[in-house]
Amino acid sequence: MKFHRNLSEAVVAALQQIFFEQRYADKALEQILQSNKRWGARDRAFIAETTYDIVRWWRMLSEVTGKAPASEADVWAILGAWLHLEGHELPAWSEFEALNLAAIDKKRSQISHNPAVEESVPDWLYELGQQEVGERWNKELHALNLQAEVVLRVNTIKTTRDQLQKQLDAEGYETLALREYPDALQLVQRQNVFKSAAFKEGMFEVQDANSQLVAAYMDVKPGMRVIDACAGAGGKTLHIAALMENKGKIIAMDTEAWKLSNLKQRARRAGVSSIEPRVIESQKTIKRLAASADRLLLDVPCSGMGVLKRNPDSKWKLSADFISSIQVTQQEILQKYSKMLKPDGVMVYSTCSILPSENRKQVDAFLASEAGKDFTLLKDDNLMPAISGYDGFYMAQLKRKA
Numbered sequence: 001m002k003f004h005r006n007l008s009e010a011v012v013a014a015l016q017q018i019f020f021e022q023r024y025a026d027k028a029l030e031q032i033l034q035s036n037k038r039w040g041a042r043d044r045a046f047i048a049e050t051t052y053d054i055v056r057w058w059r060m061l062s063e064v065t066g067k068a069p070a071s072e073a074d075v076w077a078i079l080g081a082w083l084h085l086e087g088h089e090l091p092a093w094s095e096f097e098a099l100n101l102a103a104i105d106k107k108r109s110q111i112s113h114n115p116a117v118e119e120s121v122p123d124w125l126y127e128l129g130q131q132e133v134g135e136r137w138n139k140e141l142h143a144l145n146l147q148a149e150v151v152l153r154v155n156t157i158k159t160t161r162d163q164l165q166k167q168l169d170a171e172g173y174e175t176l177a178l179r180e181y182p183d184a185l186q187l188v189q190r191q192n193v194f195k196s197a198a199f200k201e202g203m204f205e206v207q208d209a210n211s212q213l214v215a216a217y218m219d220v221k222p223g224m225r226v227i228d229a230c231a232g233a234g235g236k237t238l239h240i241a242a243l244m245e246n247k248g249k250i251i252a253m254d255t256e257a258w259k260l261s262n263l264k265q266r267a268r269r270a271g272v273s274s275i276e277p278r279v280i281e282s283q284k285t286i287k288r289l290a291a292s293a294d295r296l297l298l299d300v301p302c303s304g305m306g307v308l309k310r311n312p313d314s315k316w317k318l319s320a321d322f323i324s325s326i327q328v329t330q331q332e333i334l335q336k337y338s339k340m341l342k343p344d345g346v347m348v349y350s351t352c353s354i355l356p357s358e359n360r361k362q363v364d365a366f367l368a369s370e371a372g373k374d375f376t377l378l379k380d381d382n383l384m385p386a387i388s389g390y391d392g393f394y395m396a397q398l399k400r401k402a
């Protein structure tokens, strides 16, 4: 494989932004990819995938190159080590001249005794995972370091899974229908599906397979009144709308107005008219909706510990303090927002985390509290990356007593 210098420079520039300027990986890449309109699809894929993979393996690569990267030259060394460990011959560039490949190989073989380095996570995060996830942690961590599959959710308001599969096939995108996920198609090869006519026509959204199980857990029926209280840009809201055949009403709420604006655009493309976005300005917004929903989704903000495959930079940006503070928000949302559910209604609490302290323990604390005394837990599920091959999620289905 031939490595082009300008693409490697783009990777180094993205990594410097991510690690030295604390920018989010997706934002840094978006800006860098926009800066050169002449790069084709393969060039863009190389820059994005290489950057993400190096972000994923940053600690391991720092260890094998011998020091914590602090300069542009160090980032070139990290790129060189990555290329070498991936089995590529290094281009004869001055930045790679000082690299000692034999020393890199030696260090790589020595780090297997330290799983935090081997799996490339900070020590505190490794220890937290051990305490919380227990025996399964090493397997889950390993799975979280694999590249995420690209999974589509068929928009059943506009098409069927069979029809969409044929349409995509005709456009040059080969997909697999996933047996245990009724609305899901998985790309056989990584391709930019956002360029397809099917996407522009609103036939699908890109959504992880396990994420698609959350809306299904809501047990919605056409005509119901549903509140999605942490809707964000509406990944799950749109799925709920499709399951309700676009009949009834879904109030999509969030504290961030810009996310709800994105949701509006996506709803238009998907041909969904049953969603009413509503920004949460204060607790009054919640109180006005007391006992008004047949179904309530609390897809709460969380650590994102189930989705490290697609957001590997979270490993370096998360902190124990952030996880503690987000847990306080999760319990507050359970306590206050659960009041929006009608008696006899069903509420789903979900996270994209695999930490019990954000999941079942939050539900148990809620059930033991005054606000939770009217609720019973019907079922819950831990969707684990190593078992399923997809992102990690937790979902609990609770009923409010009649």
Ligand SMILES: C[S@@+](CC[C@H](N)C(=O)[O-])C[C@H]1O[C@@H](n2cnc3c(N)ncnc32)[C@H](O)[C@@H]1O
Pocket (backbone or CB within 6 Å): 229, 230, 231, 232, 233, 234, 235, 236, 237, 253, 254, 255, 256, 259, 280, 299, 300, 301, 302, 329, 333, 352
């Ligand atoms: C896990 S994300 C939601 C993802 C979204 N449901 C989806 O499927 O794409 C959590 C969302 O909660 C929002 N949020 C944070 N604090 C909130 C609060 N106190 N009340 C409601 N939403 C909040 C965030 O802005 C974020 O969009």
